[in-house]
Amino acid sequence: MLIVIGILLFFYLLIQYSNIRTKQIIQKEKETFWNKEYQANSTRKSDISGLDYITIPMDTLPFTDTDEGELNEIQSNIKSLFQKPILNLAGLSNTDLKLKYGVANIKFLIKCDDNYTFLVKNLSRWGSYLYDHNRWNEAVTVLEFGVQCKTDISKNYILLAELYKELNTQDKIDDLIQTAQTLDTLSRENILISLKEIKMSFYLK
Numbered sequence: 001m002l003i004v005i006g007i008l009l010f011f012y013l014l015i016q017y018s019n020i021r022t023k024q025i026i027q028k029e030k031e032t033f034w035n036k037e038y039q040a041n042s043t044r045k046s047d048i049s050g051l052d053y054i055t056i057p058m059d060t061l062p063f064t065d066t067d068e069g070e071l072n073e074i075q076s077n078i079k080s081l082f083q084k085p086i087l088n089l090a091g092l093s094n095t096d097l098k099l100k101y102g103v104a105n106i107k108f109l110i111k112c113d114d115n116y117t118f119l120v121k122n123l124s125r126w127g128s129y130l131y132d133h134n135r136w137n138e139a140v141t142v143l144e145f146g147v148q149c150k151t152d153i154s155k156n157y158i159l160l161a162e163l164y165k166e167l168n169t170q171d172k173i174d175d176l177i178q179t180a181q182t183l184d185t186l187s188r189e190n191i192l193i194s195l196k197e198i199k200m201s202f203y204l205k
Contacts, residue, residue, distance in 0.1 A: 043099055043102045043103055044102050045101070045102035045103075045104035046101050046102050048101050048105055048108075052087070053085055054086040054116065056078065056082050056086075058082060061141065061142060062130070062138035062141055062142065063075055071126075075126070078126070081118065081119055084115050085108070085112045086115045086116050086119055087112035088116050088149060088150050089112065089116070090184055090185055091184035094110070116149070120151035120153055120156070121153065123143070123145060123146040123151065123156065124143075124153045124156045124159075127139045127143040127146065127156065128155065128159060130142060131163065136163055136166065140163050140167070143156055143160040144160065146160075147176065150183065154191050157176055157194070158198070160176060161173050161199070165198060170199065173195060173198060173199045176195055177192060177195050177196065180192050180195060
């Protein structure tokens with residue numbers, strides 16, 4: 001009986017210690033966050049004119065006059081971004097942005113990042129549409145621009161790799177893999193696995 005009580009007491013104390021330790025860790029994380037946030041909100045505005053803004057190549061993307069609703073919508077969405085500032089700020093939180101570029105720039109930078117997200121989503125849609133309508137070379141042009149923008153949309157990479165395979169330019173899949181390895185995103189590993197599977201399937205066919 002004493003042994004059972006001793007065991008129960010041991011586990012009780014262990015659980016209590018674990019709870020205390022967890023609370024201490026959470027409290028420390030909160031303090032770290034708010035200290036960082038305070039510092040970020042005190043950071044002075046810096047020059048952001050030299051950042052790597054994305055320019056949409058209107059003369060090389062395959063825009064066409066069309067009455068087809070979906071295609072017209074996609075093209076209009078991308079054209080609407082032509083003169084807007086676009087930045088890929090993946091991997092940076094709002095606090096990180098304020099620390100790096102100053103609190104006065106945060107609204108502008110968030111808008112730049114929103115424009116980027118809107119761009120890469122529509123590039124992926126456009127590439128998929130062109131692929132589905134057997135306009136493969138045009139699809140490649142669109143999807144390659146998405147990769148150039150460092151999109152983290154898996155479909156953009158996978159569909160482009162499939163096109164390289166179909167067009168017998170599978171050597172370009174290696175370039176895709178190299179680009180995917182530089183991504184700072186949760187989808188990075190899944191993209192790499194898919195690309196390597198597509199590359200391997202070419203040699204097995």
